[in-house]
Amino acid sequence: MNGYRALVLGASAGGVEALLHLLPRLDGLDLPILLVQHLPQDVPSHLAEIFATRLQRPVREAEDKEPLQPSTLYVAPPGYHLCVEADFSLSLSREAAVNFSRPSIDLLFESAAAVFGHQLIGALLTGANEDGAAGLRRIAERGGLTLVQDPQEAVCPAMPQAALKLFTPAHVLSLDAMADFLLRLE
Amino acid sequence: MPQRTAEIELRLLLEAIYQKYDYDFREYALTSMKRRVQLAVQQMGTGCISGLQGRVLHDPAAFTELLQYLTIPVSEMFRDPGYFLALRQQVLPVLRTYPSLTVWVAGCSTGEEAYSLAILLREEGLLERSMIYATDINPHSLERARRGIYPLEQVSGYTRNYQEAGGTGAFSDYYVAAYEGALFDKSLREHITFADHSLATDSVFAETQLISCRNVMIYFNKGLQNRALGLFHESLCHRGFLGLGSKETLNFSKFADRFEPVLADEKVYRKL
Numbered sequence: 001m002n003g004y005r006a007l008v009l010g011a012s013a014g015g016v017e018a019l020l021h022l023l024p025r026l027d028g029l030d031l032p033i034l035l036v037q038h039l040p041q042d043v044p045s046h047l048a049e050i051f052a053t054r055l056q057r058p059v060r061e062a063e064d065k066e067p068l069q070p071s072t073l074y075v076a077p078p079g080y081h082l083c084v085e086a087d088f089s090l091s092l093s094r095e096a097a098v099n100f101s102r103p104s105i106d107l108l109f110e111s112a113a114a115v116f117g118h119q120l121i122g123a124l125l126t127g128a129n130e131d132g133a134a135g136l137r138r139i140a141e142r143g144g145l146t147l148v149q150d151p152q153e154a155v156c157p158a159m160p161q162a163a164l165k166l167f168t169p170a171h172v173l174s175l176d177a178m179a180d181f182l183l184r185l186e
Numbered sequence: 187m188p189q190r191t192a193e194i195e196l197r198l199l200l201e202a203i204y205q206k207y208d209y210d211f212r213e214y215a216l217t218s219m220k221r222r223v224q225l226a227v228q229q230m231g232t233g234c235i236s237g238l239q240g241r242v243l244h245d246p247a248a249f250t251e252l253l254q255y256l257t258i259p260v261s262e263m264f265r266d267p268g269y270f271l272a273l274r275q276q277v278l279p280v281l282r283t284y285p286s287l288t289v290w291v292a293g294c295s296t297g298e299e300a301y302s303l304a305i306l307l308r309e310e311g312l313l314e315r316s317m318i319y320a321t322d323i324n325p326h327s328l329e330r331a332r333r334g335i336y337p338l339e340q341v342s343g344y345t346r347n348y349q350e351a352g353g354t355g356a357f358s359d360y361y362v363a364a365y366e367g368a369l370f371d372k373s374l375r376e377h378i379t380f381a382d383h384s385l386a387t388d389s390v391f392a393e394t395q396l397i398s399c400r401n402v403m404i405y406f407n408k409g410l411q412n413r414a415l416g417l418f419h420e421s422l423c424h425r426g427f428l429g430l431g432s433k434e435t436l437n438f439s440k441f442a443d444r445f446e447p448v449l450a451d452e453k454v455y456r457k458l
Contacts, residue, residue, distance in 0.1 A: 092404050
């Protein structure tokens with residue numbers, strides 16, 4: 001499976017719909033998936049429950065110091081940054097917002113890039129801000145695989161466009177094409 | 187390999203801080219520590235982490251400045267109101283049976299949680315026989331905690347939290363607007379001892395019935411988390427209570443089977 005060890009996903013405005021389209025198509029993918037979806041701060045999120053009923057894989061709202069398990073989808077809790085530590089466990093933090101966001105996609109992507117290097121896949125989906133672009137570039141710099149949702153398809157193209165402005169990701173894909181591509185990697 | 191170099195520099199910096207100032211950050215979770223140090227490098231204009239190390243070793247004032255980056259002073263009163271509601275409804279009825287109560291707020295930062303607990307204990311008629319030890323490693327935070335003055339613009343949020351936490355009075359009874367802030371009632375303060383204490387290097391100082399340590403150990407690595415939990419286990423009386431942050435868990439620690447969850451949603455545990 002080309003040695004990939006994790007998939008990190010970032011999405012903002014329009015993201016829940018996009019993820020409900022993409023994630024069920026990735027049920028055959030054995031990698032752990034770490035997700036930052038921007039949501040209102042500090043309001044309990046039902047995202048994990050929503051995905052749990054629709055996906056074959058285990059779905060969990062991430063807890064601090066949780067060791068990464070294969071095939072599991074980890075959703076960042078609202079109001080906390082989600083990062084990966086060198087021992088492949090998850091860490092949460094209440095530090096200040098980055099790009100006006102907590103959780104911040106950049107922080108997840110950058111920490112995962114530091115830990116997984118070229119064995120990481122990062123995908124940035126629809127959103128109305130610029131969080132995630134710098135993190136995705138970091139994944140590319142560390143030799144990881146970078147995917148961006150086609151801005152033409154994204155409900156809010158700003159976030160994919162911000163990444164395209166910053167560097168040239170490996171692939172710009174529609175959600176359907178992204179799912180096919182990821183499944184073919186395995 | 188700039189990544190690798192930065193990691194070496196970071197470890198050397200934390201070692202230097204420990205040897206020179208006795209503050210032990212060596213077992214903090216590295217990902218967020220790295221980020222906070224890099225922010226300090228930028229803001230303090232030292233160029234790289236090694237430059238910061240030199241500054242800090244030769245200038246205690248620079249260390250004091252750096253310390254504000256290394257600790258995360260974010261707190262609010264009655265933060266996560268459900269937690270305080272659970273303490274009020276499920277924990278205090280048990281603690282009421284003790285002749286006196288000792289509560290430890292570990293990692294109290296600027297004191298908001300200690301004052302919140304004091305208000306809670308007062309409303310439940312327990313404050314007069316309670317002592318709250320609120321500890322932190324950051325002297326600036328402790329100094330602000332002792333003053334008990336919080337920005338007025340925060341008070342509406344605190345008031346909303348207080349009401350959601352089941353507050354039985356009027357929140358405005360607990361402070362007066364003064365010194366361009368909200369000055370909290372001195373009689374609450376009489377039951378709180380703010381003190382310097384490190385979960386990384388110090389030991390247990392009292393037997394306690396309730397320990398609240400929320401969103402502190404998320405900045406620790408697993409080894410340091412286990413150390414802190416060891417202190418809590420030792421400090422708590424038989425069947426004492428431990429409250430954690432809402433996304434923290436004992437499941438991945440050495441102490442998973444030495445506490446039982448009493449309120450899984452609010453992360454309140456009881457010593458076995």
